[in-house]
Amino acid sequence: MIELKNVERSYRAGGTETWVLRRVSLTIQPWEFVTIMGPSGAGKSSLLNVLAMLDDQWKGEFDFDGVAVHRLNRKQRADLARQKIGMVFQSYHLLDDMTVAENIDLPLSYKDIPRSERQAMVADTLDRFQMVAKKDLYPHQLSGGQQQLVGIARAMIHKPALLLADEPTGNLHSKQAQEIMEMFRQLNQEGTAIVQVTHSEANAAYGTRSIELRDGWVHSDTAGAAEPPLQEVRS
Numbered sequence: 001m002i003e004l005k006n007v008e009r010s011y012r013a014g015g016t017e018t019w020v021l022r023r024v025s026l027t028i029q030p031w032e033f034v035t036i037m038g039p040s041g042a043g044k045s046s047l048l049n050v051l052a053m054l055d056d057q058w059k060g061e062f063d064f065d066g067v068a069v070h071r072l073n074r075k076q077r078a079d080l081a082r083q084k085i086g087m088v089f090q091s092y093h094l095l096d097d098m099t100v101a102e103n104i105d106l107p108l109s110y111k112d113i114p115r116s117e118r119q120a121m122v123a124d125t126l127d128r129f130q131m132v133a134k135k136d137l138y139p140h141q142l143s144g145g146q147q148q149l150v151g152i153a154r155a156m157i158h159k160p161a162l163l164l165a166d167e168p169t170g171n172l173h174s175k176q177a178q179e180i181m182e183m184f185r186q187l188n189q190e191g192t193a194i195v196q197v198t199h200s201e202a203n204a205a206y207g208t209r210s211i212e213l214r215d216g217w218v219h220s221d222t223a224g225a226a227e228p229p230l231q232e233v234r235s
């Protein structure tokens with residue numbers, strides 16, 4: 001589903017170039033629930049931004065469902081991302097002039113879904129996230145945790161092919177965080193690939209594969225670790 005080959009990203013500031021992703025090559029399958037870990041500054045958010053198709057200042061190859069993302073122009077990339085990807089941002093990225101219900105509805109507006117069905121999906125999602133009473137409020141009228149829930153609801157409502165989440169539960173208390181991770185697990189079992197960045201061991205435990213970045217390099221990757229050892233295959 002996702003294939004990155006030698007993806008590199010650097011930032012230039014004051015004449016010096018700082019590398020944040022170094023020859024990252026990864027394959028992610030549609031059924032995977034991947035956790036990206038690593039120390040602060042290791043490049044985790046940068047990698048997520050590449051996968052989210054928000055960043056185009058990188059080198060290398062990125063294939064998504066057979067589409068060569070590195071060959072798309074900005075509009076084609078944005079269209080593909082809107083159709084296929086849900087993203088939970090660390091800093092929520094809600095639209096300030098839209099209500100909670102309108103923010104949650106946004107991904108559906110890019111799809112060809114009848115109005116009545118859309119309304120039912122939004123109502124159902126508001127209910128699941130216990131936000132019905134808040135549906136007409138604007139983001140600035142919500143707490144940080146409530147804004148985070150709206151961001152999560154918006155990323156999940158259209159059952160994207162790929163869900164990306166950057167510290168998705170950082171502002172939630174542990175019970176809420178656990179409920180969100182259960183929702184992620186269910187979404188994954190229904191066919192959404194998930195890539196989450198987290199420092200939380202509890203959240204990481206929901207993943208089926210763990211990738212550790214250090215200084216922009218893939219330092220370790222548990223992919224394949226669950227495969228049976230060679231002698232078992234032979235016997």
Ligand SMILES: Nc1ncnc2c1ncn2[C@@H]1O[C@H](COP(=O)(O)OP(=O)(O)OP(=O)(O)O)[C@@H](O)[C@H]1O
Pocket residue numbers: 011012013020038039040041042043044045046047
């Ligand atoms: N817009 C930018 N301009 C310059 N440098 C940047 C920019 N964005 C990120 N960086 C640098 O890239 C490096 C990797 O940042 P990134 O946010 O990907 O790390 P991270 O692993 O997600 O860290 P954290 O766990 O603290 O969120 C850091 O050294 C950061 O300072």
